Amino acid sequence: MDDKLSAILIVVPVRNEEELLGACLLRLRKAMDRLNRARPELELRLTVVLDQCRDSSPALAASFAANDPRLSVLSVGCGVVGATRAAGIDFALESLAADTPARHSRERIWIACTDADTRVPVHWLTRAVKLAESGSDAIAGTVEPDSSDIDQAFFALWSRDHDRGEGHGHIHGANLGFRASAYCAVGGFDPVPVAEDVLLVEKLRKNGARVTAxxxxxAITSGRMQGRVGSGFAGYLRNLAQRHVGHAGEHGS
Incomplete structure (x- = not known):
């Protein structure tokens, strides 16, 4: 199979993220600009998926879209992140097909996922494209909680607990990419409130996709303990914090 890409579609689900969305979009724009300079022939689009937002996230997304034709805004009422991600990907694929019919096969389209509370590095897309064109069907990157959101002792515990090496065992929807053909072949994201990222990668692997960890x-993501869903990454941090408190109590007793 020819692994050369022709289009990159970025999808970001949003639920009441007015405080963090701006930083997320600024970082994404920098990553897009770098890829545009390195590979100007690639079609590059960003879809912001607003899911039942009750704050100023829609206005913020609209202001970014007004100044960047690569960015589109989609409003949905899914209520669960798995369905929200899937709706954004469906919209992005359909829009690309409508605007450039027959130009992009799904084998040559890369879908990049992150979250509205996450800041990606400027090389986020250029490195992903390099790995994809070297044979990867999916890429699982790493994340860490923003150290300004948590105390240093807890951050040290996170760092000890979290492998950032090649071949690591982590899956984060905030830093995940895959070939559109591989994604569609397994039915995409399941409409679930949590672990939609893990479920997708499990399906990809079972179907023979080449997954690179x-x-x-x-990427840097929010270190808050109360997320927009009942569990997810914030729930993981909450459980880790409870372990940290228990461990400290044992040593202090």
Whole structure:
């Protein structure tokens, strides 16, 4: 199979993220600009998926879209992140097909996922494209909680607990990419409130997709303990914090 890409579609689900969305979009724009300079022939689009937002996230997304034709805004009422991600990907694929019929096969379209509370590095897309064109059907990057959101002792515990090496075992929807053909072949994201990223990668692997887990594509995400869903990454941090408190109590007793 020819692994050469022709289009990159970025999809970001949003639920009441007015405080963090701006930083997310600024970082994404920088990553897009770098890829545009390196590979100007690639079609590059960003879809912001607003899911039942009750804050100023829609206005913020609209202001970014007004100044960048690569960005589109989609409003949905899914209520669960798996369905929200899937709706954004469906919209992005359909829009690309409508605007450039027959130009892009799904084998040559790369879908890049992150979250509205996450800041990606400027090389986020250029490194992903390099790995994809070297044979990867999916890429699982790494994340870490924003150290300004948590105390240093807890951040040290996170760092000890979290492998950032090549071949790591982590899956984060905030730093995940895959070939559109591989995604469609397994039915996409399941409409679930949590673990939609893990379920997708499990399906990809079972279907024979070439999944690369790398620490060379690393992002910073919110360190809050109360997320927009009942569990997910914030729930993981909450459980880790409870372990940290228990461990400290044992040593202090």
């Amino acid at each position: 790398t620490g060379k594509i690393h």
